[in-house]
Amino acid sequence: MGAIIQQNSDMVEQSSAETRRLKDEVETLIELLRRFRARPEGRSAGAARRAA
Incomplete structure (x- = not known):
């Protein structure tokens, strides 16, 4: 029983x-x-970079 408790x-x-x-x-x-x-909705990665 002691082993099970351990x-x-x-x-x-x-x-x-x-x-x-x-x-x-x-x-x-x-x-x-x-x-x-997150990027603004509706913008692709390229569009987001050009807008920045």
């Missing part, structure tokens, strides 16, 4: 560590998306 404890610890890692990745992606600027 295995469960290890799995919870691993899951928690992975959850924190994924949270950090999501925060990084959110920050990158804040910096991203």
